[in-house]
Amino acid sequence: MITLPELPYAKDALSPVIGAATLEFHHGKHHKAYVDNLNKLIAGTELADADLETIIKKVAGDPARAGIFNNAAQVWNHSFYWQCLKAGGGGAPTGAVAAKIAAAWESYEKFAEELKNAGVTQFGSGWAWLVVDGGQLKITKTANADTPIAHGVKPLLTIDVWEHAYYLDYQNRRPDYLSAVIANLINWDFVSANLG
Ligand code: MN
Secondary structure, three states, rough: OOOOOOOOOOOOOOOOOOOOOHHHHHHHHHHHHHHHHHHHOOOOOOOOOOOOOHHHHOOOOOOOOOHHHHHHHHHHHHHHHHEEOOOOOOOOHHHHHHHHHHHHHHHHHHHHHHHHHHHHHHHOOEEEEEEEEOOOOEEEEEEOOOHHHHOOOOOEEEEEEOHHHHHHOOOOOOHHHHHHHHHHOOOOHHHHHHHH
């Protein structure tokens, strides 16, 4: 049995970058639906009492269990995404994360441009990510529900680029949503904690 985590802030906390109506639907309807669907799919199976990461890793790549994978990965991705955001966040980080970004991209500006570009160029639904892959910081993107943890890659940060993440606030302007999130909402404390 997987439970829907509470949002780590009030529904209007990220306004106007992400409005309260978006969070109401995105957390209360979309994220909740993934949790409910997953629990129906795993009920009475050997996965019924497993934790989310175990479920994702066990069913990844199994076409017969794609429904379980998609819902489990979407639960995980959304729980992670909420923590990647905070009011008054964004802009350039400090400390160890800043040094690693400078080493990998030369400047925060180049990093921010590549992160935005990953989200803009994800065709259709998906996610933009900052990950640690083979000891290196990298920017990646995944389609639909796919998640780095299914591929042995450690996520540090994600931005949801499904239309439901931005359509109420930005309509079709995904680039504007990405720019605003990167400039104003990235929770660098959470990213630092993930970096360890
Ligand atoms: Mn979403």
